[in-house]
Amino acid sequence: MCGIVAYSGKNNSVLPILVSGLKRLEYRGYDSAGVAIFSNNIIYSKKAVGKIVSLEEVINKNSPLEVGNVGIAHTRWATHGSATIENAHPHYSQDKKIWVVHNGIIENYQEIKEQLIRQGMRFESETDTEVIAKLIGSLYKGDLREAVLAATRLLTGAYALCIICEDEPNRLIGVKISSPLVVGIADDEIIIASDVSAIIERTKKVIYLEDGELIDINNTTYDIVSFHNKVKKKAISEIDWDLETATKGGYDHYLLKEILEQPQVIKDSVRGRIVNETADINFGGLIEVRSRLKQIDKIVVLGVGTSFYAAKLGELYFNALSGVPAIAVMSPEYRYTKNIINDKTWLIAMSQSGETADTIAAINEAKKHGALVTGIVNTVGSTVARITDAGVYNHIGPEISVASTKAFTSQGVLLLMHAIMLGRQRGLDYSEASAIITAIKKLPDAMQEIANNHQSIESIAKLIYQDKNLLYIGRQYNYPIALEGALKIKEISYIHAEGLSGGELKHGFIALIDNELSTIALATNDSVTDKMHANIAEIKARHGKVIAIANQNLSNVDATILVPDVQSDFVQPLVNNVILQLLAYYVAKLRNLNIDQPRNLAKSVTVE
Numbered sequence: 001m002c003g004i005v006a007y008s009g010k011n012n013s014v015l016p017i018l019v020s021g022l023k024r025l026e027y028r029g030y031d032s033a034g035v036a037i038f039s040n041n042i043i044y045s046k047k048a049v050g051k052i053v054s055l056e057e058v059i060n061k062n063s064p065l066e067v068g069n070v071g072i073a074h075t076r077w078a079t080h081g082s083a084t085i086e087n088a089h090p091h092y093s094q095d096k097k098i099w100v101v102h103n104g105i106i107e108n109y110q111e112i113k114e115q116l117i118r119q120g121m122r123f124e125s126e127t128d129t130e131v132i133a134k135l136i137g138s139l140y141k142g143d144l145r146e147a148v149l150a151a152t153r154l155l156t157g158a159y160a161l162c163i164i165c166e167d168e169p170n171r172l173i174g175v176k177i178s179s180p181l182v183v184g185i186a187d188d189e190i191i192i193a194s195d196v197s198a199i200i201e202r203t204k205k206v207i208y209l210e211d212g213e214l215i216d217i218n219n220t221t222y223d224i225v226s227f228h229n230k231v232k233k234k235a236i237s238e239i240d241w242d243l244e245t246a247t248k249g250g251y252d253h254y255l256l257k258e259i260l261e262q263p264q265v266i267k268d269s270v271r272g273r274i275v276n277e278t279a280d281i282n283f284g285g286l287i288e289v290r291s292r293l294k295q296i297d298k299i300v301v302l303g304v305g306t307s308f309y310a311a312k313l314g315e316l317y318f319n320a321l322s323g324v325p326a327i328a329v330m331s332p333e334y335r336y337t338k339n340i341i342n343d344k345t346w347l348i349a350m351s352q353s354g355e356t357a358d359t360i361a362a363i364n365e366a367k368k369h370g371a372l373v374t375g376i377v378n379t380v381g382s383t384v385a386r387i388t389d390a391g392v393y394n395h396i397g398p399e400i401s402v403a404s405t406k407a408f409t410s411q412g413v414l415l416l417m418h419a420i421m422l423g424r425q426r427g428l429d430y431s432e433a434s435a436i437i438t439a440i441k442k443l444p445d446a447m448q449e450i451a452n453n454h455q456s457i458e459s460i461a462k463l464i465y466q467d468k469n470l471l472y473i474g475r476q477y478n479y480p481i482a483l484e485g486a487l488k489i490k491e492i493s494y495i496h497a498e499g500l501s502g503g504e505l506k507h508g509f510i511a512l513i514d515n516e517l518s519t520i521a522l523a524t525n526d527s528v529t530d531k532m533h534a535n536i537a538e539i540k541a542r543h544g545k546v547i548a549i550a551n552q553n554l555s556n557v558d559a560t561i562l563v564p565d566v567q568s569d570f571v572q573p574l575v576n577n578v579i580l581q582l583l584a585y586y587v588a589k590l591r592n593l594n595i596d597q598p599r600n601l602a603k604s605v606t607v608e
């Protein structure tokens with residue numbers, strides 16, 4: 001997804017600062033990049049298709065770009081028009097004096113474009129962003145803030161914008177609606193970015209801009225105003241992520257780092273939230289809605305992609321433990337189920353990034369129907385965190401690799417804890433709650449045992465890395481794990497995989513089984529193990545290959561991956577999933593693929 005970095009300050013080498021910020025945003029996924037900076041009172045711009053290194057090569061050919069203390073930069077993930085130099089940001093006004101970078105989508109850009117064309121403007125790109133630049137240019141009468149505010153009255157859609165103007169050399173403006181923008185405040189400089197990763201290298205003091213706010217920076221001073229030009233006072237927050245946290249920590253890939261750090265981060269997710277004496281859960285972020293929870297009669301767990309599979313797990317947890325019926329809904333499908341939502345519904349929105357447009361749209365809709373909406377979100381200050389009534393953070397640090405791993409595990413644990421919390425209000429007995437809590441506490445050690453021996457999964461990966469198709473089967477709580485395991489291998493290995501319930505096999509999938517198809521079977525000890533063994537037998541009888549994930553060696557399979565037994569049907573699937581994450585990682589590594597930035601994917605999908 002697109003990324004923005006903009007700088008204003010006393011440092012005269014704005015270019016390396018912008019480029020370094022863009023590199024911190026690479027994990028979001030992009031296909032072109034560009035910068036525009038003031039240098040000798042003129043705005044210079046350079047753009048390149050492909051990675052930041054290509055942009056650096058272009059920049060290095062041009063010396064005037066080196067000095068300057070105000071600039072804007074962008075990584076673009078193509079939406080309107082393909083990845084070309086013409087479509088790359090920054091875009092400029094007709095007279096080339098006003099330059100704009102933009103994240104988001106302008107809904108009425110065609111209409112505005114036609115009006116501007118009638119006024120004699122010429123367009124060079126297919127983007128909606130160029131329309132913004134030309135529009136601001138057409139409204140400019142000597143004061144950039146006035147022109148931008150006037151433009152906000154005409155634009156509809158989602159946008160985070162940073163804008164500079166050749167006639168106002170020390171001015172930088174940032175503005176946002178429905179797309180994130182964070183402002184880093186240091187002694188001698190101000191950095192604006194679409195997320196904090198691009199800022200933490202220079203400062204940990206940040207202001208999160210809200211929808212309908214504009215920051216007007218003049219060198220190192222600033223005003224934040226509403227779209228009605230009323231000055232607003234905003235608190236400065238301190239980020240607790242350091243740069244080290246956001247880097248690879250010595251591993252070859254962020255993905256491996258993020259899989260292996262789960263024992264630690266899951267402790268962080270759980271920390272301070274378990275009340276041992278009463279076998280209860282205490283989420284500080286839900287205190288203010290606790291009395292409202294007593295009135296709810298239905299739960300909707302919302303998410304998309306990996307967050308949806310966590311939601312499926314949550315549905316099962318709530319139905320088993322909470323005494324309230326639950327259903328998982330995939331965010332983009334929400335609009336077709338909204339009739340079931342009312343003021344007695346508790347909607348729990350799952351989103352690692354907190355910026356997923358489909359999830360945000362569903363939340364806004366659910367709020368209109370009176371639902372209590374809370375979130376389970378990793379990114380502090382993100383849109384989902386702000387628009388929900390209350391919520392719980394994952395506390396797992398940034399997830400840089402595009403494929404989600406540690407967020408899933410944390411979402412699963414936190415949903416289980418939500419189910420215990422509600423269950424304890426509604427009759428879940430002490431001993432059952434206590435047994436699950438004991439298993440949750442075993443989870444980090446079990447994951448550590450797997451992490452200590454993670455290289456051993458490579459030998460299993462060698463059995464399947466050249467396959468074209470795979471099946472993943474699980475039952476009950478392992479069913480969402482089968483779905484997530486299949487998604488993970490699809491995403492990073494580009495092997496077609498299907499996740500299904502073991503019980504579904506006979507109803508169609510079994511037709512695929514032959515001696516070339518491998519099935520990954522989740523067969524750890526639980527109340528449905530016997531049924532899973534029967535499914536494995538069905539596959540073996542048709543000469544299919546089976547790799548089992550189990551607590552002891554199984555005799556009738558081609559390979560068994562052993563996992564520690566945490567003795568809980570609820571928690572064991574989260575242990576099993578770590579194996580599927582590692583399997584996907586090693587298969588992708590053997591296939592020599594771009595593991596952290598798989599093709600066609602973006603970390604944060606901020607368009608519907």
Ligand code: F6R
Nearest residue numbers: 305306307351352353356403404
């Ligand atoms: C899968 C993956 C995506 C995300 C999905 C939702 O590995 O990363 O499927 O899970 O785009 O993202 P969030 O959780 O940020 O709302």
